[in-house]
Amino acid sequence: MKLHDLILAAAVASVPLDSHADPLAAFDVAEDLSRFIHAGAPVFEDGMPAYGNAFVTQGYIYPAGTLDGDVEGTLASGDPAFPDLVIGEWTCDGYFIADGMRTETGAMVITRQVYRFDSGDLLISHGGELADPGVSVTRAVTGGTGEYAAAPAEIEQVLLGMSEGYGVRLQIELGRDGRS
Template sequence: MRHTTLLCAAAIASMPLAASADEPLAAFDVAEDLSRFVFASAPVFEDGMPAYGNAFVTQGYIYPAGTLDGGVEGTLPDGEPAFPDLVIGEWTCDGYFVGDGMRTETGAIVMTRQVYRFNDGDLLISHGAELADPGFVVTRAVTGGTGDYAGAPAEMHQVMLGMSDGYGVRLQIELGDGPEPTYPSEEDHTEWDSGFPVGPVLPNASLQTG
């Protein structure tokens, strides 16, 4: 009986050690679900779109790194994940529009907090600017984490892959030392500005808060 008890105690004691052996993801992708994007009723432009200082919140899906390579969409038009079996967590983003609000064509369009809640319950939190320009690297501060992310590096690097009509932004995130930040020039902006919507696009006006 004593021998069995000792074996059980040893097995239980080893469980936390096994769990701590898990490593945080070094990179992952995010796809916004635009049906969950809402913004404040003021300040707004004449057309009702968010102006400088407008507060908003949005959510989406976390996928393994590389899922959204090549312009792949991660969200269906109805807001459901395009690859439900690959979803590894939920992304929540809140913040404020800066620059020229929704009309920002290049540079920082929002200052945000992003919370990445993984399916196993672990959390990762970052703060920083987000660019209106796809394809450029922006550095964000990692300001918190739990579980496997309790000891996460102090910074992460984000690239907006782009945004498609009605589907929201697609992001790639890399933790720790990554590529140097890059910033768009007027020349770069001219190259990519070819009719795609700039900033989050609302499918209908009912998403505004009262």
């Protein structure tokens, strides 16, 4: 083997395999209710979060379409329903608005969502979330790293539904236009 072949082989071997991967255009999120924590006040008489209640929660990121057709992405234990398909972790914090956890339509919470992919890349969005399943809401992309550093300025989020314990199932789609 010639010296320039060895140098080329060493250069190729030193490049991470995912360094040329494109960011995902869409993905699904399943909340792990065992990690949902809300503030002690304000709450309704039954302890459910009321307007102004702060919370934090986490869940799993799956490839787009994994949660189609009312598929639950989290088991009752909090484990992912499809561990081999998990591509990252979702963290969400925010505040209940409107009628808190009793909101039946329209904006229910204002949140920041951090999508941490297994590659180490991050995508961050801020905005309102709706109580209405199947309705798209636009959220601002406020940051990203790695393949998401030049992410579009907005994403579309659709609530697919809630699990029996009120855990959200979401579909996320990145906007088509990149930032300038």
